[in-house]
Amino acid sequence: MGKKRKKGKCAKNAQNSEGGTYIEEENVIHAPHVLIINRGHLPSRLMELIKNTRSIFEPYTSSKLKVRSSNTFKDFVSIAGTFHIHHIISFSMTETAYNMRICRVPHGPTLFFKLIGATLAREVDQLIRKPIKDQVSESEIEIDGPENQIVLPQNISGKGNIKSHQSAIRLVEMGPRISLKLIKIEDGLCQGKVIYHHYIKKSPDELSRLEEIHRKKRKLKLLKTNNKLKLKRKIGSKKNSSFNSAKKRKKEIGIP
Structure with missing residues (x-):
């Protein structure tokens, strides 16, 4: 017999001490969730953008979901109620453009977007670490002041971060950046009356x-x-x- 494989640290952390099953917090279970998927084969850069987008919605999404070629859109709609999924965001590609679709399940509406441009999370991180003067706006620079001072509820690693003491916090952009153009809105789930169309009047x-x-x-x-x-x-x-x-x-x- 082969040697029994040991569980890694992540697998152990995902188990509770009693039953050995993953326990998700009650407020997370019943909160609205979003499913982010790809439709068809997409280039690696777009797949990385999907991964970045999923990270924005954690823990209210499935970060490691793998979409098979045999999966249809109806497959994901059918499981929406079970997993408290309220929206589905899908990325796809045509010969001329990259597209993103946001659907409110189960009855719509559906918003269709054209992807104009995107900056991946790792690229945003590089800009933050090595800012170029022309690319960093005033909104991306935070100055310490009373508005970003908090009293720490507990000790936190780092110099001077002691419980009950004041400490300054700064919001750091994580990325990604996505530029979209709204093309069409349908009142149903990927069907129904066209409420808005950018090209057809x-x-x-x-x-x-x-x-x-x-x-x-x-x-x-x-x-x-x-x-x-x-x-x-x-x-x-x-x-x-x-x-x-x-x-x-x-x-x-x-x-x-």
């Missing part, structure tokens, strides 16, 4: 006709859903009736 008459088409589609969808529910109830009722009849016959002939 419609007249009031055209908008009225489209609204009527979408109204009929919603009505038809609701009708289909109701018919499916009625069919399920009917099948369930027949099964219960057959079961009760069989049970009654067994009782009449003395079978327990």
Whole structure:
């Protein structure tokens, strides 16, 4: 037999002392979560941007999620309720552009963006460590003052960081920086009425006709859903009736 593999430090920290299972805090479990995914094969730089974006939403996202080519968008929507996912952010690529889509699940709306430019977290870190005068704005420079003084609730590593003493804090940009252009808004989940389109403008008459088409589609969808529910109830009722009849016959002939 091979040598038993030891658990690493991260694996041990992810277990509790009693059951050996990961325990997530209650406020984290029930908080709104966001799922950040890629659609199709993307270049390494864009995949790194996805990783950076996930780090922004921690712990309210799955940082190490691996999307398989067989996964469809519906697969992620189907698990949204179980994992308290309220939004899905997806990155994709066409022949001419990189795109980002933000969806409110389960009913929309959906915002479609074109990715204009991005600075990765590691590149932002390099700019902060070695600032170039022309690239660092006044908003990126913090000066110590009363507004950034706090009383420490506990001892913290570092010179002079003692419990109950005042210490200055500074916000440091972590990145990434993303520049986006809003292209389209749909009122449903990746479908439905187009509320806004950057390139296509419609007249009031055209908008009225489209609204009527979408109204009929919603009505038809609701009708289909109701018919499916009625069919399920009917099948369930027949099964219960057959079961009760069989049970009654067994009782009449003395079978327990």
